[in-house]
Amino acid sequence: MGDGLRTEFAGIAFKNPVVLASGTCGFGREYNEIFDIQRLGGLSSKGLTLHARAGNEGIRVWETASGIMNSVGLENPGVRGFIDDELEWLNGLDLVNIVNLGGHSIDDYLEGVELLNGVDLDILELNISCPNVKEGGMNFGVKTQVARDVVRKIRAACRHKLVVKLSPNAEDIVSLARACEEEGADGISLVNTFLAMAVDVQKQKPVFENVYAGLSGPAIKPIALRMAHQAAKAVHIPVMGAGGIATWQDAVEFVMAGASIVQIGTGSFIDPFTALNVVDGMEAYLNSRGIGNISEIRGVV
Amino acid sequence: MSKILSNRRVSKDFYLMRAEHANGARMGQFYLLRAWKHYPVLSRPVSVFDADGATLSFLYKVVGRGTEIFSGLEAGGEIELRGPLGNPFPDVTGKVAMVGGGAGVAPFYLAAKQLKAGHPQCRVDAYLGFSDDAFLVDDYRQVADRVLVNVKGFVTDEIEPAGYDHILTCGPEAMMRALYEKCERAGLAEKLYVSMEKRMACGVGACFVCSCKTRDGNKKTCKDGPVFKGTAVFG
Numbered sequence: 001m002g003d004g005l006r007t008e009f010a011g012i013a014f015k016n017p018v019v020l021a022s023g024t025c026g027f028g029r030e031y032n033e034i035f036d037i038q039r040l041g042g043l044s045s046k047g048l049t050l051h052a053r054a055g056n057e058g059i060r061v062w063e064t065a066s067g068i069m070n071s072v073g074l075e076n077p078g079v080r081g082f083i084d085d086e087l088e089w090l091n092g093l094d095l096v097n098i099v100n101l102g103g104h105s106i107d108d109y110l111e112g113v114e115l116l117n118g119v120d121l122d123i124l125e126l127n128i129s130c131p132n133v134k135e136g137g138m139n140f141g142v143k144t145q146v147a148r149d150v151v152r153k154i155r156a157a158c159r160h161k162l163v164v165k166l167s168p169n170a171e172d173i174v175s176l177a178r179a180c181e182e183e184g185a186d187g188i189s190l191v192n193t194f195l196a197m198a199v200d201v202q203k204q205k206p207v208f209e210n211v212y213a214g215l216s217g218p219a220i221k222p223i224a225l226r227m228a229h230q231a232a233k234a235v236h237i238p239v240m241g242a243g244g245i246a247t248w249q250d251a252v253e254f255v256m257a258g259a260s261i262v263q264i265g266t267g268s269f270i271d272p273f274t275a276l277n278v279v280d281g282m283e284a285y286l287n288s289r290g291i292g293n294i295s296e297i298r299g300v301v
Numbered sequence: 302m303s304k305i306l307s308n309r310r311v312s313k314d315f316y317l318m319r320a321e322h323a324n325g326a327r328m329g330q331f332y333l334l335r336a337w338k339h340y341p342v343l344s345r346p347v348s349v350f351d352a353d354g355a356t357l358s359f360l361y362k363v364v365g366r367g368t369e370i371f372s373g374l375e376a377g378g379e380i381e382l383r384g385p386l387g388n389p390f391p392d393v394t395g396k397v398a399m400v401g402g403g404a405g406v407a408p409f410y411l412a413a414k415q416l417k418a419g420h421p422q423c424r425v426d427a428y429l430g431f432s433d434d435a436f437l438v439d440d441y442r443q444v445a446d447r448v449l450v451n452v453k454g455f456v457t458d459e460i461e462p463a464g465y466d467h468i469l470t471c472g473p474e475a476m477m478r479a480l481y482e483k484c485e486r487a488g489l490a491e492k493l494y495v496s497m498e499k500r501m502a503c504g505v506g507a508c509f510v511c512s513c514k515t516r517d518g519n520k521k522t523c524k525d526g527p528v529f530k531g532t533a534v535f536g
Contacts, residue, residue: 026507030524034505046509054512054519061343061500061510063366068342068502075509075519217342246339269502270342272383 021265042096067219141167189240232258248281332384395466402472430456493531
């Protein structure tokens with residue numbers, strides 16, 4: 001592989017700009033049995049919370065036209081479980097180790113950050129799409145002011161590079177992106193899943209126990225692309241684009257819209273080799289167009 | 302891609318597809334089947350009905366868009382098969398009962414065949430429950446010592462757990478739970494192995510979509526299962 005895909009993101013070198021998205025790749029072990037995940041630029045871990053979570057009851061995945069809805073509910077081993085069982089392995093890999101952290105209160109987030117401050121990792125990706133249990137369950141990432149407060153407190157506490165993962169359910173994605181930049185985030189990633197719903201017409205009930213669930217996959221790609229474009233135009237910090245990327249062309253669209261890194265999530269369920277195919281396809285595209293480095297086409301639209 | 306050798310309807314909603322595919326599949330394992338490129342997004346996890354090293358057969362029920370597409374495939378066409386995935390039923394011997402309901406009868410053709418081949422002294426009784434017409438019963442008679450069929454009733458009524466060293470089951474959760482309770486009342490819960498069905502996405506243990514609650518905490522149905530000890534799931 002040449003250097004055409006080498007990308008710097010917030011001072012961190014990625015061998016290529018393709019990252020497996022949080023929640024779709026566990027801690028990398030399973031996909032590493034299918035292909036060498038070190039061929040990718042990075043991996044964003046399953047979303048962690050301070051304490052281990054068993055996740056949601058009932059149906060957790062439901063297919064829709066060109067997409068899926070999920071309601072996994074952040075089942076994860078907790079920050080300590082991750083540090084004990086997964087971190088050393090991830091740090092031993094030749095790829096950028098992005099650790100995704102969620103929380104259901106400011107204190108949860110801060111305690112999680114404190115624990116992660118004690119270990120090595122490359123980037124902390126902050127998931128602010130979690131319900132704030134102390135504020136009636138409103139997602140932290142909906143109102144700019146609420147999100148700003150979380151990012152400010154975590155920035156002050158966090159010694160790692162900090163990327164904030166934005167929710168597309170935000171009231172104003174542009175002001176949210178700007179708030180992250182103003183509060184000192186090293187980058188942003190977007191988008192997380194869209195709040196969605198399905199009804200079981202036989203049972204005359206919502207499919208999901210939580211009624212609403214997160215929509216992902218190719219169905220959301222054009223909206224995710226628009227949001228990544230808007231956010232990238234509004235800030236100077238680098239952007240990781242995500243949302244329905246299933247082909248190298250999708251990935252190049254996100255780069256042209258301004259993303260430095262692209263994340264592959266649901267695309268891996270369509271084909272476990274999607275991320276690798278995106279790497280190969282992007283490289284072939286650069287070569288065929290005589291483009292020396294991917295940064296030359298970043299943000300051209 | 303694998304070449305489809307046959308794909309025939311065996312009852313109102315069920316089809317049996319056979320495809321060329323070198324494999325070492327064991328009883329109770331499954332494959333992710335896909336006969337389209339991007340949409341539907343997810344591949345379909347389907348249990349192995351039969352495997353002979355060079356071909357694989359899948360018995361599937363048409364329940365949605367994916368299986369509807371499968372049902373329209375013809376011999377000579379192609380399908381993508383990824384697997385074998387998951388853990389097989391344990392390689393037991395002695396007197397073995399296999400209790401399947403609906404699509405849950407699927408793994409027991411290969412299970413009967415492989416247990417009998419590996420252990421000539423093994424005795425297999427297959428209990429097959431159908432909610433509509435029975436199908437493939439003669440095929441099961443070729444591989445099991447005895448086949449008991451129940452149509453539109455409760456197949457679990459037919460079995461006396463005390464008569465067996467091991468009991469393997471697959472089917473609707475309510476059916477498997479009823480069988481577990483029957484075994485437990487007889488003090489024989491340890492004999493039972495259950496194969497769980499959950500909606501899956503990645504199929505390899507990466508996405509936490511198919512979590513199954515067990516006595517030992519959540520397990521991934523696709524990776525840690527689909528076969529579990531009955532006591533782990535229902536105990």
